Amino acid sequence: MLCQECEKKPATLHFTKIVNGEKTEFHICESCARERGEGIPGTSNGFSIHSLLSGLMDFEPAGGVNTIGAKPQQQLRCDNCGLTYTQFSKMGRFGCSNCYTQFGSKLDPILKRVHGNTTHVGKIPKRTGVQIQIKREIEELRRELHQRIEQEEFENAAQIRDRIRELERNIADV
Amino acid sequence: MSKRSYVEEALSDWMRGNGPDSDVVISSRIRIARNLSGHPFPLLATTQQANDVMEQLTSVAESGKLNEHGQFETIKLSQLSELERRVLVEKHLISPNLANESRSGAVMLSENEAVSIMVNEEDHLRIQCLYPGFQVKEAWGLANRIDDIFEEVTDYAFDERRGYLTSCPTNVGTGIRSSVMMHLPGLVLTQQINRILSAVTQVGLAVRGIYGEGSEALGNLFQISNQITLGQSEGEIIENLHGVARQIIEHERAARQRLLDESRVRLEDRVFRSYGILSNAMIMDTKEASQRLSDVRLGIDLGLIRDVSPQVMNEMMVLTQPGFLQQVFREKMTPEQRDIRRAELIRNQLQRKTDHGGV
Ligand SMILES: [Zn+2]
Ligand SMILES: [Zn+2]
Numbered sequence: 001m002l003c004q005e006c007e008k009k010p011a012t013l014h015f016t017k018i019v020n021g022e023k024t025e026f027h028i029c030e031s032c033a034r035e036r037g038e039g040i041p042g043t044s045n046g047f048s049i050h051s052l053l054s055g056l057m058d059f060e061p062a063g064g065v066n067t068i069g070a071k072p073q074q075q076l077r078c079d080n081c082g083l084t085y086t087q088f089s090k091m092g093r094f095g096c097s098n099c100y101t102q103f104g105s106k107l108d109p110i111l112k113r114v115h116g117n118t119t120h121v122g123k124i125p126k127r128t129g130v131q132i133q134i135k136r137e138i139e140e141l142r143r144e145l146h147q148r149i150e151q152e153e154f155e156n157a158a159q160i161r162d163r164i165r166e167l168e169r170n171i172a173d174v
Numbered sequence: 175m176s177k178r179s180y181v182e183e184a185l186s187d188w189m190r191g192n193g194p195d196s197d198v199v200i201s202s203r204i205r206i207a208r209n210l211s212g213h214p215f216p217l218l219a220t221t222q223q224a225n226d227v228m229e230q231l232t233s234v235a236e237s238g239k240l241n242e243h244g245q246f247e248t249i250k251l252s253q254l255s256e257l258e259r260r261v262l263v264e265k266h267l268i269s270p271n272l273a274n275e276s277r278s279g280a281v282m283l284s285e286n287e288a289v290s291i292m293v294n295e296e297d298h299l300r301i302q303c304l305y306p307g308f309q310v311k312e313a314w315g316l317a318n319r320i321d322d323i324f325e326e327v328t329d330y331a332f333d334e335r336r337g338y339l340t341s342c343p344t345n346v347g348t349g350i351r352s353s354v355m356m357h358l359p360g361l362v363l364t365q366q367i368n369r370i371l372s373a374v375t376q377v378g379l380a381v382r383g384i385y386g387e388g389s390e391a392l393g394n395l396f397q398i399s400n401q402i403t404l405g406q407s408e409g410e411i412i413e414n415l416h417g418v419a420r421q422i423i424e425h426e427r428a429a430r431q432r433l434l435d436e437s438r439v440r441l442e443d444r445v446f447r448s449y450g451i452l453s454n455a456m457i458m459d460t461k462e463a464s465q466r467l468s469d470v471r472l473g474i475d476l477g478l479i480r481d482v483s484p485q486v487m488n489e490m491m492v493l494t495q496p497g498f499l500q501q502v503f504r505e506k507m508t509p510e511q512r513d514i515r516r517a518e519l520i521r522n523q524l525q526r527k528t529d530h531g532g533v
Pocket of ligand 1: 003004005006007008009028029031032
């Protein structure tokens with residue numbers, strides 16, 4: 001999204017300003033923000049930085065998904081908690097963990113916008129996440145295997161290949 | 175230990191003002207958001223469903239599984255008056271959000287108030303660890319271990335691709351919010367604060383006022399926290415915050431030194447003027463109190479004021495908040511009455527500390 005002021009640089013600051021209950025959204029770049037003295041704490045009449053987050057919660061990506069698909073979007077509803085996608089975009093909150101699956105395909109642009117990313121790389125639950133742990137280990141070993149082969153370290157590569165096979169058997173067993 | 179002491183005693187560990195780098199960093203906090211799989215999030219849960227979650231989670235504390243991290247007490251929000259809830263918010267032990275949602279909310283508090291585990295806030299479970307000074311990594315270590323204890327006995331909502339599933343998409347992934355509360359009068363006075371804070375927001379961190387969203391940064395206090403929870407590991411998130419905070423600490427110290435070197439008299443004037451006003455004023459609103467307390471705290475940290483301890487300052491920053499004030503004086507007050515009581519309390523505190531040569 002381009003800065004709405006200069007229309008040249010990408011907007012990095014997103015504000016939601018609420019005056020008398022009326023919501024206005026701003027998407028501006030760093031240098032325009034500085035020029036206008038807005039968005040930076042300590043300046044008078046400026047927005048405070050904590051409103052940045054609510055600015056990030058402006059869910060529909062530029063262009064608006066809703067207008068593209070017209071009506072079928074209205075029907076999207078979580079069959080576990082009953083939350084509709086429209087309700088979700090208004091509240092900015094999911095109703096249950098199942099919503100993540102139900103709204104699956106539409107989430108990537110939102111997550112990308114909020115986090116710059118769509119995939120978890122952090123902690124995995126120890127007890128219930130054993131399978132995932134093993135899968136991650138296999139992925140890592142595969143990367144290493146490639147490297148070894150490229151560097152023509154075939155003996156090492158063979159060992160890694162055996163370890164991968166062993167882990168894959170473990171997954172099949174669980 | 176009863177809920178009374180959490181409400182009545184002003185001093186949590188984090189307020190003692192004795193952590194590492196405590197001349198700049200007031201406190202370090204980690205919060206982890208978790209949900210139980212199969213249960214609707216608190217926002218949509220019926221009272222029955224919310225109560226089920228509460229029972230399941232509070233039973234972990236009651237089973238003694240948390241014992242190695244302290245003595246825990248479970249307090250149901252419905253047991254607390256509106257004022258008591260407000261006091262817990264001012265002590266940073268619960269979030270404003272939980273204080274408002276008293277229906278099926280609960281908090282499990284450790285005796286030293288370093289750990290507070292919130293139930294049925296926006297998410298089913300929010301584990302918070304609050305340490306004095308600059309101890310983000312230590313706080314994460316503890317929060318992580320407590321998370322493991324809950325994970326042993328409950329099924330978390332977790333997805334291979336999205337990570338820990340949370341009510342709000344801004345928390346999904348690691349579910350971790352790490353933050354440091356920094357006192358930055360030097361950067362404010364030398365007018366470097368805007369530049370630094372805008373740089374901070376460019377590396378994926380957020381800056382907020384003392385009571386989080388919806389409040390302004392009073393008394394030169396800034397909370398810096400991670401904004402991204404997905405696509406980075408917990409280690410990376412904490413390392414990023416730690417590195418940036420470390421740099422801000424150095425900038426703040428340099429700014430303070432510059433003030434001492436280049437405009438010592440003006441700085442002293444500001445500090446002692448505020449000290450004089452705090453010691454003598456009869457009416458003091460929250461905003462002025464925060465600013466004056468900030469000046470005096472700076473004076474203490476620079477060695478200009480030697481007979482008041484930083485602990486007294488941290489304590490007063492909490493004590494002079496509206497909820498606490500009404501708790502201390504045991505009466506419901508109008509804002510104007512509060513301003514008078516606030517001034518009285520500060521005068522007494524400073525008087526007492528000077529009489530006994532500090533704490
Ligand atoms: Zn611009
Ligand atoms: Zn749902």
